[in-house]
Amino acid sequence: MTEGQVSRPPSASKLALLTGGALLVATAIVVLFVLPAEFHRDPTGFGRLTGIDQLAGPEVINVANLPAESGTAARYYTTPLRNDVIEIALNPDDKGMNDLEYKVKMKPGGTLTYSWNVTGDEDHPDWFYFDFHGESRPTPPGEKPTVVEYLQATAITSSGSLIAPFEGIHGWYLQNQSDKPVVVHLRLSGFYELIPAGEYGNEAGIAPLPPDKQK
Amino acid sequence: MTMNSLVLRIAAALALTALPGTSFAAQVQWNEVEMATGDNAAARFFPSAYRTDTVDVPVRANDGDIEYMIKMKAGDTVVYSWEVLAKPGEDLFYSEFHGHTVPTPTAAGGSTGTLMFYRKATGTSSHGTLTAPFEGIHGWYLQNQSDKPVTVRLRLSGFYEVISDQAHP
Numbered sequence: 374m375t376e377g378q379v380s381r382p383p384s385a386s387k388l389a390l391l392t393g394g395a396l397l398v399a400t401a402i403v404v405l406f407v408l409p410a411e412f413h414r415d416p417t418g419f420g421r422l423t424g425i426d427q428l429a430g431p432e433v434i435n436v437a438n439l440p441a442e443s444g445t446a447a448r449y450y451t452t453p454l455r456n457d458v459i460e461i462a463l464n465p466d467d468k469g470m471n472d473l474e475y476k477v478k479m480k481p482g483g484t485l486t487y488s489w490n491v492t493g494d495e496d497h498p499d500w501f502y503f504d505f506h507g508e509s510r511p512t513p514p515g516e517k518p519t520v521v522e523y524l525q526a527t528a529i530t531s532s533g534s535l536i537a538p539f540e541g542i543h544g545w546y547l548q549n550q551s552d553k554p555v556v557v558h559l560r561l562s563g564f565y566e567l568i569p570a571g572e573y574g575n576e577a578g579i580a581p582l583p584p585d586k587q588k
Numbered sequence: 589m590t591m592n593s594l595v596l597r598i599a600a601a602l603a604l605t606a607l608p609g610t611s612f613a614a615q616v617q618w619n620e621v622e623m624a625t626g627d628n629a630a631a632r633f634f635p636s637a638y639r640t641d642t643v644d645v646p647v648r649a650n651d652g653d654i655e656y657m658i659k660m661k662a663g664d665t666v667v668y669s670w671e672v673l674a675k676p677g678e679d680l681f682y683s684e685f686h687g688h689t690v691p692t693p694t695a696a697g698g699s700t701g702t703l704m705f706y707r708k709a710t711g712t713s714s715h716g717t718l719t720a721p722f723e724g725i726h727g728w729y730l731q732n733q734s735d736k737p738v739t740v741r742l743r744l745s746g747f748y749e750v751i752s753d754q755a756h757p
Contacts, residue, residue: 534665562745
């Protein structure tokens with residue numbers, strides 16, 4: 374081979390053929406593979422036939438994934454949700470009964486929704502104090518129980534949800550600072566257990582209303 | 589609170605402070621931890637009381653399907669339980685728990701939105717909770733693969749809105 378030799382360019386017709394052939398192949402790839410797999414366009418039915426149309430997921434939808442640790446997601450339980458209505462009387466004339474703690478048992482990741490309101494002294498919403506918190510129970514021997522504060526405030530109504538951060542008892546310290554007897558009307562729904570009367574977390578022995586009185 | 593009880597309370601508090609070992613606070617060594625915030629918040633608070641609904645959703649036989657969805661804002665929480673009444677057999681009922689944003693039109697004349705699947709499963713009951721990852725429509729696609737019509741009883745509690753006149757295919 375001589376140095377400097379220039380290869381002969383293809384003839385115009387061969388060039389046209391090559392270009393056209395490449396175009397044809399590219400078009401076929403786009404129509405058969407790219408459109409069905411990426412853009413939900415399947416003019417030939419080839420995408421459905423081969424299943425590659427599934428690669429793109431449902432049409433014009435951006436399928437999002439959540440970080441594994443995110444709380445904004447779904448959780449599942451083996452038991453049906455429960456609903457309870459609980460009435461708690463706090464009477465300043467009844468010594469030792471103007472404040473108490475009412476909590477429920479929850480496993481880590483257990484979820485409940487709650488709403489409560491106080492009747493009896495609606496004119497003084499700042500005379501009712503509460504401390505919504507959780508305590509780890511049971512506590513392993515030699516370890517300190519963990520406590521976490523959710524909300525401390527004065528108000529005669531509160532609504533929210535809780536995803537228990539650890540196994541334990543979670544609920545409210547309720548304090549009536551008014552000189553009138555009041556009743557806290559608490560509703561709960563979700564995945565939790567009531568604490569039997571007299572046990573830690575329900576030392577006041579509060580019982581839920583029977584099902585026929587719950588509405 | 590009366591003056592007397594206030595005085596008593598202060599006296600008691602002082603006495604307990606003065607005699608460590610006798611007060612409840614002194615008996616328990618608490619390990620206080622901060623509550624997680626943001627997406628991982630344990631507790632979320634809402635301005636109004638939570639709602640509770642029980643909905644019976646009929647699903648036709650032989651691959652009859654229907655969607656039942658609710659509206660939620662980002663961070664809203666719902667707890668739910670549903671079960672197929674008169675169970676058709678665990679393997680004959682399919683569901684997809686999912687959420688999507690309200691689709692917005694695109695320049696090309698189509699529409700676009702975000703879709704997230706929470707769970708696809710075969711089975712005749714499910715109990716769970718959702719804290720909505722984005723504002724939109726969240727709920728269940730239900731498919732009855734048996735040859736008898738069934739009813740799904742769905743119980744919901746939480747912070748959401750129901751959608752009236754949901755399309756029954």
